[in-house]
Amino acid sequence: MLAFTLLTSTTAASATIKLVAWNLNNLHFVVDEPLRDGAPSRSEEDYQLLQKYRDRLDADVIALQEVNGPRAAGLVFPPDQYDLYFSARYIEDLVTGKATHLDPEQRSDRIYTGFAVRRGVFDAVSKRDVPSLGVIHAADGRPVRWGTEILLEKDGQLLRLLSVHLKSGCTTAAWRTRPTPTV
Amino acid sequence: MHDGSLENPTDPDCVTLATQRAPLEAWIDEAAQQLVPFVILGDFNRRINRFGQDDHLWREIDDGDPTGLDLWRLPFDREAECNPSFPQPIDFLVFDDRAWQMVDEASFREITYDPEDQDLERGTPSDHCPIAVTLDLGAADDGEDDEPSDPDTTDLDLLYAPAEGLEGEELRGVLHEIAMQGHSRLSYAEVWGALDFTDEDPDNPGNVILLYTGRSHPKPDKVSSVLNPNHDNDSWNREHVWPKSHGFPSEGQLAHSDIHHLRPADVTCNPDRGNLDFDESEFAHPDCASRRDADSFEPSDAVKGDVARMLFYMDVRYAGDDGVPDLALIDEDSRSGPLLGHLCTLLDWHEADPVDDFERRRHERIVETQGNRNPFIDRPQFAMAIWSTCGVN
Numbered sequence: 001m002l003a004f005t006l007l008t009s010t011t012a013a014s015a016t017i018k019l020v021a022w023n024l025n026n027l028h029f030v031v032d033e034p035l036r037d038g039a040p041s042r043s044e045e046d047y048q049l050l051q052k053y054r055d056r057l058d059a060d061v062i063a064l065q066e067v068n069g070p071r072a073a074g075l076v077f078p079p080d081q082y083d084l085y086f087s088a089r090y091i092e093d094l095v096t097g098k099a100t101h102l103d104p105e106q107r108s109d110r111i112y113t114g115f116a117v118r119r120g121v122f123d124a125v126s127k128r129d130v131p132s133l134g135v136i137h138a139a140d141g142r143p144v145r146w147g148t149e150i151l152l153e154k155d156g157q158l159l160r161l162l163s164v165h166l167k168s169g170c171t172t173a174a175w176r177t178r179p180t181p182t183v
Numbered sequence: 184m185h186d187g188s189l190e191n192p193t194d195p196d197c198v199t200l201a202t203q204r205a206p207l208e209a210w211i212d213e214a215a216q217q218l219v220p221f222v223i224l225g226d227f228n229r230r231i232n233r234f235g236q237d238d239h240l241w242r243e244i245d246d247g248d249p250t251g252l253d254l255w256r257l258p259f260d261r262e263a264e265c266n267p268s269f270p271q272p273i274d275f276l277v278f279d280d281r282a283w284q285m286v287d288e289a290s291f292r293e294i295t296y297d298p299e300d301q302d303l304e305r306g307t308p309s310d311h312c313p314i315a316v317t318l319d320l321g322a323a324d325d326g327e328d329d330e331p332s333d334p335d336t337t338d339l340d341l342l343y344a345p346a347e348g349l350e351g352e353e354l355r356g357v358l359h360e361i362a363m364q365g366h367s368r369l370s371y372a373e374v375w376g377a378l379d380f381t382d383e384d385p386d387n388p389g390n391v392i393l394l395y396t397g398r399s400h401p402k403p404d405k406v407s408s409v410l411n412p413n414h415d416n417d418s419w420n421r422e423h424v425w426p427k428s429h430g431f432p433s434e435g436q437l438a439h440s441d442i443h444h445l446r447p448a449d450v451t452c453n454p455d456r457g458n459l460d461f462d463e464s465e466f467a468h469p470d471c472a473s474r475r476d477a478d479s480f481e482p483s484d485a486v487k488g489d490v491a492r493m494l495f496y497m498d499v500r501y502a503g504d505d506g507v508p509d510l511a512l513i514d515e516d517s518r519s520g521p522l523l524g525h526l527c528t529l530l531d532w533h534e535a536d537p538v539d540d541f542e543r544r545r546h547e548r549i550v551e552t553q554g555n556r557n558p559f560i561d562r563p564q565f566a567m568a569i570w571s572t573c574g575v576n
Contacts, residue, residue, distance in 0.1 A: 017320060018315055018318075019315065025310045025311065049300050053300075053308060066309075130210055139195040139196075139199075160214055160217075161223075162225075166227050170187050170194060170196040171273065172187040
């Protein structure tokens with residue numbers, strides 16, 4: 001009904017992509033084994049359900065959090081359909097043994113940020129780590145999650161994405177002069 | 184629950200989150216300088232929408248630094264539906280200006296799990312639901328236009344084409360339709376942060392300009408009312424230029440949080456104005472740079488036109504739908520009800536104090552935040568075309 005709306009929608013065409021952010025709650029690749037304390041163990045049915053919602057999303061780029069690396073992500077985003085990009089913390093934990101240490105105290109939390117990118121959509125994808133976000137959490141002396149960055153190129157247009165999983169447990173506060181909110 | 188403060192935090196989780204702000208800002212600064220549109224997406228573990236622009240995390244990253252940086256987030260004004268116990272979202276998509284131009288905001292979705300698939304206790308398929316939005320990469324700014332959100336003249340001509348040549352009630356009706364286009368409701372709590380943006384002092388981004396006194400005052404020194412024990416005489420609050428008692432007393436009513444007529448004002452001047460009609464007034468009131476008498480209030484010459492155009496907007500925007508009565512300007516004392524005076528004086532003020540740069544900038548920022556436009560700022564001639572019976576001198 002509006003000329004204003006029509007005008008903007010006619011100039012918008014072709015190069016539409018769908019972006020998603022999805023925290024997968026401690027997604028492990030080992031069936032029936034919780035990734036860490038408090039995490040749900042995953043049955044075969046769980047992976048199938050996640051695939052069902054992957055299809056429902058029908059997304060080109062999915063920023064992932066709480067995934068135990070490309071093996072786990074690949075169970076939801078199969079490599080013949082999606083390219084996977086993961087925080088190099090995943091590699092570091094593997095080579096230092098922190099991903100597999102038998103003593104849970106010595107083991108890292110093994111959840112990583114990353115991306116699944118639908119194949120064939122972009123002309124180029126490059127990945128970079130953002131380890132600076134992995135500050136040391138004083139309470140346990142361990143670093144928190146790194147960020148994962150990708151740079152996408154499509155038809156000469158660039159888009160930079162950063163997948164983050166910031167520290168939990170500190171959800172709200174406003175500046176001092178704020179009146180008491182009604183919730 | 185701990186208070187979640189990131190200012191001198193004591194809670195260990197908050198200490199860590201507070202520490203993460205610096206590297207996050209550093210990443211944003213670097214990305215902003217590379218002129219490539221960017222999106223930060225994921226689990227922020229922070230209920231940003233609860234306090235919006237005042238949230239300790241959001242305010243630090245959406246701080247206008249580097250100069251001109253402006254961040255947008257989705258979801259902005261809707262609750263999360265993944266788990267009824269946690270209506271406040273903590274997963275966000277955060278866009279810089281360039282990326283935001285590509286976003287189809289209406290496409291935003293939270294994809295929830297079907298009840299038979301979801302186990303809230305186990306947290307499967309996940310304890311978070313995915314959030315999605317579409318972007319049109321072809322809609323990228325070419326970098327030549329520094330104010331890309333300003334619609335160009337052609338867009339505005341198209342918007343107002345249905346109103347051209349009309350007069351009186353017919354024009355008032357068409358402007359009602361135009362003024363409501365794109366209006367997305369802010370909560371009354373979100374108004375604080377919105378005013379920090381819309382009424383920001385152009386010479387000092389840490390301050391807002393207060394309506395009646397024209398004073399520049401720090402954004403954080405907000406109080407809900409003069410009755411708040413934390414107030415000092417310099418604090419500011421949210422002034423309803425169309426008094427809320429005249430038609431929309433409840434916070435849930437759309438006009439109550441419509442930032443087109445909400446302004447930062449000295450907390451001590453706000454009650455002095457009260458719910459008085461606007462008109463020429465008898466006594467000088469120097470503390471508020473205004474005049475007042477028993478039945479009217481007269482702001483300073485510098486903002487007379489601003490006040491008039493805000494009220495013209497309210498008259499056409501609210502016509503008895505959207506849960507707000509039909510608001511109407513009249514040329515006599517209004518006393519009560521959804522009425523306000525004095526129309527002919529306001530038309531004089533509108534002519535004497537035309538739209539200036541600050542008002543224009545404020546208007547564009549309102550459009551960015553709330554979505555809809557004030558026709559009387561875009562097309563000042565519409566006022567006389569509707570209310571031609573006053574005979575402006």
